[in-house]
Structures are given as C-alpha cells and as structure tokens.
Amino acid sequence: MKILILGVNGFIGNSLAARILSDTEWEVYGMDIRNDKLDACLGSDRFHFVEGDIGINKEWIEYHVKKCDVIMPLVAIATPATYVREPLRVFELDFEENLAIVRLCVKYGKRLLFPSTSEVYGMCTDREFDEDESPLILGPIRMQRWIYSASKQLLDRVIWAYGFQRGLKFTCFRPFNWIGPKLDELALDPEKEGSSRVVTQFISSLMRSDPIRLVDGGLQRRCFTYIDDGIACLMKIIENKDNKFNGEIFNIGNPANEATVKDLAHKLKEFFVGHPATKHYTKHSEIIEVYSKDFYGEGYQDIDFRVPSIRKARELIGWEPKVDLDTALRKTLEYYLDSNMKAVC
Secondary structure (H helix, E strand, O other), X not given: OEEEEEOOOXXXXXXXXXXXXXXXOOEEEEXXXXXXXXXXXXXXXXXXXXXXXXXXXXXXXXXXXHHOOEEEEOOOOOXXXXXXXXXXXXXXXXXXXXXXXXXXXXHHOOEEXXXXXXXXXXXXXXXXXXXXXXXXXXXXXXXXXXXHHHHXXXXXXXXXXXXXXXXXXXXXXXXXXXXXXXXXXXOOOXXXXXXXXXXXXXXXXXXXXXXXXXXHHHXXXXXXXXXXXXXHHHHHHHHOHHXXXXXXXXXXXOHHHEEEHHHHHHHHHHHHHOOHHHXXXXXXXXXXXXXXXXXXXXXXXXXXXXXXXXXXXXXHHOOOOOOOHHHHHHHHHHHHHHHHHHHHO
C-alpha cells in the first residue's frame, strides 16, 4: 500500500509515518514545509519526502494522488489564537486548499482519510458527542473562533456528498485533544503566547517561569488523548479490513481522560516542579486567571465541555484508548524537558 501524507511533519503526520514504517511494509510519500520532526522516518527506503507547500506544489501533489492508494491531507491551522486573529488565512488553508485535494481524490478514484475535528460539534449540549446523531452548533458570525470549525464541517459535508453522488471512498476522523511528544513547538518567546495548543502553552510558561494563564478561569472540560492511542486507531482505519470503514466518521478520543483546563495546569505544574531536570529552578509559574477577551481578543468564544462517544470506534474498529491522563501528561512533559531545557537554562 502507498500512502500520501500531506503535512507529514505535523503532530499526527510524523507519528503516523513512523508507526507505518515500523509496523508495516507500506510506503509513505510525504510533503511538508519542514522535516525537523521526521528523525524516525528519514533514511528509510520506504519514506519519500519532499519539502513543499500544498498551496504551491500542486503538480507534485496531483501526481502523487494518482500514484498512491490512501490520501491523508493533514495540513491545517489548528490554534485558536489564529482563528481569531487571521480567520481568512485559516479558511484559505483549512478549507480551500484541502478542497482541492478532495477533488483530486474524486478525479482519480482514490481513498480519502480526512482529519475532521472535535470542534465541529461546537456548543452541542449532548453529554457525549455522537458522530452520526449529535447536532453541530456554532456561535454567531462575529465570533471568528468558529471559522476553523465551520471550514472543517463544510469539508465533512462536501466529502459526504462526493461519497453519496460520486462514489468517493472516504473515512473522516475527529481527534479529541490529542497530546504527546512533538505536539507543537514551544513558545519560549513570551511574544508568541497563544501560538500553540493548551498543553504546550502551559509547558512553555512553566519553562520560562511565567504565569500560566487560565482563560475565563480554566473551567472548560476536555478529554485528552495520548498520541499513541490515536495512531493505533488510525492504523486500523488505514488498513480498512473488508472495506468496512468506507463512508464512516469516527471520534477518536478518550472520555476517561476528562479534566478541566485548570486541572491540567495544576497537574503539569506538579509534574514539572517534581521533575529532577527542574531542580535548579528558584521560581515557578503562578497560575492566574485572565479574561478571554484580553487573551484572544473580541472574536473568541469557548465550549464548556467536549466528550466523545467512542461506541462506534469500539464496535466497528475494535479500538480502545489505553493511556491515562497522568501518564499522557508526564510523557509529553518529559519530551519537552529533554529537547528544550538547554534553550532556557
């Protein structure tokens, strides 16, 4: 099997490529604007990488869509601060450029494995979000935070329509707050606060001994999923035994790992302070509360909770997440301490 991963240097892409090369005989063709996270892949004779941009290298992409069996367009902007500050950039990359990839899959009859997002559920009030039944509820237009969710949801609908009308073979998956090594670059420059996702924002603050800022008190609840669990599920989806995952949408998350963002901050601080590599710190981060308007700007709106139903993944895929929250956080923190501590000493 030949798999094309666009955005292969990203959080999901690099981990997935490494697992494919380790556990299968499949070939991986990958594109990204950088390759700094691909140390486990570069050098393999089954890994074919090109440095490029999906908005520019369109001939290369079309050729490799024709050549490969499974297409995974993982390129997207996925940080809330950017949704608010640069909504058009989010739309142009996350929707327009990815729509072009979807259409190539239709044109050449290729199987599409598309990364949707837990954010499509928006402010859904269901206690658990069901892929096939839960309503997708977004806020008002002036709240620019929803541009990401709206872009992803519309692509989900377009992909579904192509499957219904044109026979596109596809599977959509919705990651719920995946964390782990290589999640984001740390914002060790305070001016970049908000440029990464919540776990790496907090680790950055801890390493700088800057305050950890809890937006609107950090009472929002999330279910954090360790990357290895998510990748294990994706591997089964790619294999697609008996073609039973075609035309399906799957939540991939860990409902047992639900915690408030405030809980997350206190756990990370506890693990950081108690780690042998931080014994030289004479000052540790305070945990403070800030208003979302001050942290993100006027166009931000948040979701109180986001819990996946994973009944479908359990029943159809035979998948179960295994890594508990404390272990996931410790492994993530350990990676960043090992790879970044010299930069702040």
